[in-house]
Amino acid sequence: MPNVGLPSDPYALAKLAAAAILERFDIPQVDAAFVLGSGWSAAADNLGELMGSCELAELPGCAPPTVVGHGGELRIVSTSRGKIGAIFTGRTHLYEGFGVDQVVHGVRSAIAAGAAVIVLTNGCGGLNPQWPPGSTVLIRDFINLTGTSPLLGARFIDMSMPYSARLRDLARSVDPDLPEGVYVQFRGPQFETPAEVRMAGVLGGDLVGMSTTLETIAASELGAEVLGISLVTNLAAGISPHPLSHEEVLEAGREAGPRLRRLLGGIAAAL
Ligand code: HPA
Numbered sequence: 001m002p003n004v005g006l007p008s009d010p011y012a013l014a015k016l017a018a019a020a021i022l023e024r025f026d027i028p029q030v031d032a033a034f035v036l037g038s039g040w041s042a043a044a045d046n047l048g049e050l051m052g053s054c055e056l057a058e059l060p061g062c063a064p065p066t067v068v069g070h071g072g073e074l075r076i077v078s079t080s081r082g083k084i085g086a087i088f089t090g091r092t093h094l095y096e097g098f099g100v101d102q103v104v105h106g107v108r109s110a111i112a113a114g115a116a117v118i119v120l121t122n123g124c125g126g127l128n129p130q131w132p133p134g135s136t137v138l139i140r141d142f143i144n145l146t147g148t149s150p151l152l153g154a155r156f157i158d159m160s161m162p163y164s165a166r167l168r169d170l171a172r173s174v175d176p177d178l179p180e181g182v183y184v185q186f187r188g189p190q191f192e193t194p195a196e197v198r199m200a201g202v203l204g205g206d207l208v209g210m211s212t213t214l215e216t217i218a219a220s221e222l223g224a225e226v227l228g229i230s231l232v233t234n235l236a237a238g239i240s241p242h243p244l245s246h247e248e249v250l251e252a253g254r255e256a257g258p259r260l261r262r263l264l265g266g267i268a269a270a271l
Contacts, residue, residue: 006060010101010108010150013061017105018112020059021086025052025076029114031083032271035091035106037211038123039231039253039260041071044089046265048077056088061105063098074106080269086110093210094146095189104150104218111222117167117271118219119227121264123249124183124209125192125236127201131179133235133252136263138168139228140180143205144213146187150221157221167227174266181206183230185213194238208236227267231256 007013021030036044053075057064064072071089079085088106092098107118120139131137142162151157172178184200186192188210192200200208207230219226233252234240253260 010105014105014108014112016060017062017109021109021113024054027076027084029084030086030110031115032117032119033086033088033107033110033115034119034264035088035121035215037091037121038070038249039233039256040121041089042257042261043264044075044087046261047087047268048079048085051076051078056090063092063102079271081271083271085268086115091211094187094214095210100148100150100214103214107215107219108222111219111224116224118224119267120212120215121229122209122211123233123253124207124230125234126207126232127197127236127239128206131232133232134256135232136178137207137230137232138171138178138180139163139183139230141182142213142216143182143184143203146185146214150214150218155221159220162216162220162226163228164225167225170270171227171229171267173270175263183207183209183212183228186210191244192237197236197238231260
C-alpha cells in the first residue's frame with residue numbers, strides 16, 4: 001500500500017516525490033534522468049560521481065520493483081560536466097498491475113525535480129535480422145499497443161517527434177554506428193506470438209518490448225526531451241530459432257554490459 005495518505009493526483013504525487021529527492025540529497029535540481037531497463041544495470045556506475053542513493057520504495061508513491069534483473073534504486077550522480085543525474089536502476093511495468101500512473105511516476109518525479117532530459121533504456125526483441133542480440137538501437141518512433149496512456153482527459157499533446165533528434169545526434173557522437181528503429185510496446189508479460197511479431201513488422205515496427213512508450217508520452221507532456229535506446233536481447237518470437245526466455249534476456253544484458261556502460265557513460269558525459 002505505497003500510496004496511503006498521499007495525494008491521489010499523480011502530478012501532485014510526482015511533485016511530492018521530487019521535493020523528497022531534492023531534500024534528501026540536498027541538491028537544487030535534477031538535470032537529467034536515466035531509466036535502466038533489462039540488461040542496462042552495468043551502466044549504473046559509469047554515469048558520474050555518486051552523490052547518494054536510496055531505495056525507490058522510500059520515495060513517495062514509488063512501487064517496489066518486482067522483476068528479476070531490474071534494480072530498485074535511485075542514484076544521484078554528478079556528471080563530468082557538473083550536471084546532476086538521477087538514475088532509476090529499475091522501472092515499474094504496466095504488466096505488474098500497479099496502474100499506468102505508477103509506470104510513469106519516476107519520470108514525472110524526475111521532471112518535477114527539474115530534469116529536462118529523460119534517457120529511457122530497455123531490453124527488447126528484434127525483428128531486423130541485421131541486428132543480432134547484443135545490438136543497441138536508437139528509438140526513432142514508437143507504436144503503443146498497450147491500449148492505454150498515462151494521459152487522462154483532453155490532453156492533446158503533439159507526438160510528431162517523440163524522441164529528440166538532438167539527443168539522437170548526441171548519442172551518435174558517442175557511437176556513430178547506432179541504427180534507428182521503431183519500438184512497439186505490448187502490454188506483456190507474456191512474450192509475443194510469432195503472429196503478433198509479424199503484425200508489429202507490418203505496422204512498421206523494428207523492436208518489440210514491454211516498456212518505454214508510456215514513459216515517453218508522460219515525459220513529452222511535461223516538455224522533457226527524450227532519448228530512447230534499446231538493447232536487442234533476442235530475436236523476436238518466430239524469428240528466433242528457439243523459444244524465448246527471461247534468462248536469455250538477462251544473459252544478453254550481461255554480455256553487452258561493458259558496451260552499454262561505455263555508451264551510456266559517453267552520453268551522460270556529453271549532456
Ligand atoms: N519481447 C518483448 N519484450 C522483450 C523481448 C521480446 O522479445 N525481449 C526482451 N524484452
